[in-house]
Amino acid sequence: MIHTVLADDEVLARQKLRQLLRDEPGIEIVGEGTTASETIDLVLATKPQLLFLDIQMPGMDGFDIASELCSNKVVPAPHIIFTTAHDQYALRAFEIHAVDYLLKPFTRERLSSAVERARKEILLVDQRPAGNSSIGQNGGRYTARIVFKSRGRIVFLPVSDIRWISAEENYVRICTGAETHLLRETMTHLEEKLDPEMFLRVHRSSIVNLQHVKEVRTEGDGDYAVVLINGEKLTMSRGYRSRINEWLTHS
């Protein structure tokens, strides 16, 4: 069971969370806070693993609460999912390693995906020796998540969810299973951020997530194509072929 605390000064906001979380397996609500100090006391008393935190609360704001909880050495800081009507704090939330950032109003699906992410992170922390929860799987050299705004939503995207990335001039298109996002970013910069063990550049204008690669196929005229598990096909230029061969022989 994941012990969870809800913190929001609005009763209907808490009610919505409570109702939706009732259908999430493994989530147990151990308390609800309506002000900053109440929330801090509650967390210190109940030691929850997960905290749903509104940013604008009477007293201190959500970030003050978060830093107060992180600086406490006795009780381990809970994983935080922010719930707010404002999108301008997203980057800050991302920087303090929040699990997710839900913009109100959010749907059940959106909440579920946030809870799912929290489950994974909590599991990861449980497996690891106690202490540093902020270091990613690859020691922090490469990015594990990307934050951006897309279609009026804030997305905290784990890079493992990315299938492929394609270049569109000054933009890159990131494709996850369900949708694509257009970001103003360069391929080179993005490639530097991504773990080469996981991502491979197969073309001047495409990067593929190796976990989703099914095979490399020769096309008619001597070109190559990378075929993904879901059947999508990315063309591969010859210059990059040695790199994928290397990977194929390794795996």
Place this chain on the structure above:
Amino acid sequence: MLGMLFALQEWVSLHSWNNHIYITFRLLMEAWCVHYFLWGVISWLLWWRLRRQIQQATFLSIMTRFLPLSVAVSVLEEMTWVAFFPQLPLGLPRMTYWHRVVFHLDAELVDNLVIFWSVFLLIRGIGYYQLYRETQYAAVQLETQFANAQLRALRMQLNPHFLFNTMNSISSLMQTDIPAADKMLEQLSSLLRITLERGEVQLVPLSDEMEFIEMYLAMQDRRFAGRVLQEISVESDLYDALVPAMLLQPVIENAYTHGLSKLDRDGLIVVDVRRQNAMLMISVINNGPGLHPDSLNNGVRRGVGLANVRDRLRLHYGSEQAFTIEEVARGKVQVTIALPLQFSERPTGKLTGYGV
């Protein structure tokens, strides 16, 4: 008027002057008054007949027309004046008319020329002042127009028609399909959030506009439950091109209300953005019942939405833009917008962050 003023001024100055010199006050008064009255008449004639020419005169016409004119007018004025006062100059032997003219011209030609050119410059100055006021007025006018369009654009962003229809859909879904109502509410919130965030910004990168359009299309798709196939294609080097914010939403809404909503299946909407030389070409094609013959001639009948789009294009780009609506094939309506291709000088990267 001008002449009388001059005469009055001279009278005042001469009145004090008169105390020292032995001269008939009446004669002096008359002489000066007639002199300036004549100039008053001349000034009035110049204003009345030649104002436009004076105000628009080029250097060439000043040299070829007004310079000779100034000399001629000065001489004529002096001749007329001399005719009125045969007794002047005082204290000299009697002279013939022509001798007197030459005598007075010798003394006063330069003064006359100065008066003529002062009047000339005054008229020209008034012209500049009027032009300045007119320009200022036009600028204020344009500003008001722009503000109005902005206001309308803003009203359009929160397009009440669209807003309330969507709310109605949500209200309806609430009874039957709660997750769908929830989803729609979330989408509506995202649209409003983007709209409010943009605030007063008039021009946005195409990537932002297309993102908004994708969201809007997603909502329409939900309302029309798969009856309409949506296709979007944008040339990838155009994402940073600037377009007026909320330009396309009314066009697409129009495509739905007048075309696609009349079909019960196989609807198709295509949004295509491409470059054509120095122009950005945006086209929206939809099928449906086609255009009404009378709506073609009278764009207003297609609703305020499109009229507003036209207005805003005109205000932003003047004559450098084009907006057309035509039936390209039977039951297939195409709206084409052409606007000058501009790129934002400092493309603002949206919030993007990397980390663990």
